[in-house]
Amino acid sequence: xxxxxxxxxxxxxxxxxxxxxxxxxxxxxxxxxxxxxxxxxxxxxxxxxxxxxxxxxxxxxxxxxxxxxxxxxxxxxxxxxxxxxxxxxxxxxxxxxxxxxxxxxxxxxxxxxxxxxxxxxxxxxxxxxxxxxxxxxxxxxxxxxxxxxxxxxxxxxxxxxxxxxxxxxxxxxxxxxxxxxxxxxxxxxxxxxxxxxxxxxxxxxxxxx
Numbered sequence: 001x002x003x004x005x006x007x008x009x010x011x012x013x014x015x016x017x018x019x020x021x022x023x024x025x026x027x028x029x030x031x032x033x034x035x036x037x038x039x040x041x042x043x044x045x046x047x048x049x050x051x052x053x054x055x056x057x058x059x060x061x062x063x064x065x066x067x068x069x070x071x072x073x074x075x076x077x078x079x080x081x082x083x084x085x086x087x088x089x090x091x092x093x094x095x096x097x098x099x100x101x102x103x104x105x106x107x108x109x110x111x112x113x114x115x116x117x118x119x120x121x122x123x124x125x126x127x128x129x130x131x132x133x134x135x136x137x138x139x140x141x142x143x144x145x146x147x148x149x150x151x152x153x154x155x156x157x158x159x160x161x162x163x164x165x166x167x168x169x170x171x172x173x174x175x176x177x178x179x180x181x182x183x184x185x186x187x188x189x190x191x192x193x194x195x196x197x198x199x200x201x202x203x204x205x206x207x208x209x
Contacts, residue, residue, distance in 0.1 A: 001039055003107075004032040013055045017079070022126040025116045031134050033107050041097040041105070048093055050107040051083040057103030060173040061095040072173045075100070083110060084127050085200055087117075100170060149185050151175050153194075156205040163196065163205040 061073040174180045189195040195203045
């Protein structure tokens with residue numbers, strides 16, 4: 001992890017993301033943090049001191065069940081926010097957040113800005129929008145597509161470049177399933193001729209679906 005307080009670097013990230021437009025409050029003390037793949041942005045029982053706005057890269061959220069097995073929750077790519085639930089509820093993080101790729105975030109100290117942000121209607125609306133996005137994502141995957149096979153086909157048709165799955169681990173996280181569950185579904189679709197293997201962990205959905 002590398003913290004960067006250089007004003008020019010921070011200004012470039014603010015311009016790229018447009019995050020400043022989500023605040024009525026002025027003169028907020030943003031800075032930049034860079035993470036390497038595999039580093040944790042947050043973890044259970046460890047207080048979050050800053051909001052973290054995703055600028056570049058991908059992260060995934062997961063938790064460990066009572067048997068110590070990892071349970072995937074969601075993936076954030078290119079944009080997203082960490083710290084919103086903790087800010088609103090005052091609780092400690094429940095999920096692990098791990099960098100899938102090198103990640104850059106804009107960080108904003110939480111406690112020193114809490115009083116001002118709690119009165120910032122534009123920012124509070126942004127938090128509400130983030131919560132709605134997560135709820136819609138979860139509902140779409142669990143209600144509209146209750147079967148993993150259906151979720152995978154939809155994912156390849158609508159969310160993947162050239163209808164191609166790039167990596168078992170990343171796809172399993174996105175679909176909120178285990179790697180083993182995904183492998184079984186991929187094997188089934190491949191045997192049916194609906195998936196074509198392109199390489200290790202890479203499969204393309206046939207035009208007919």
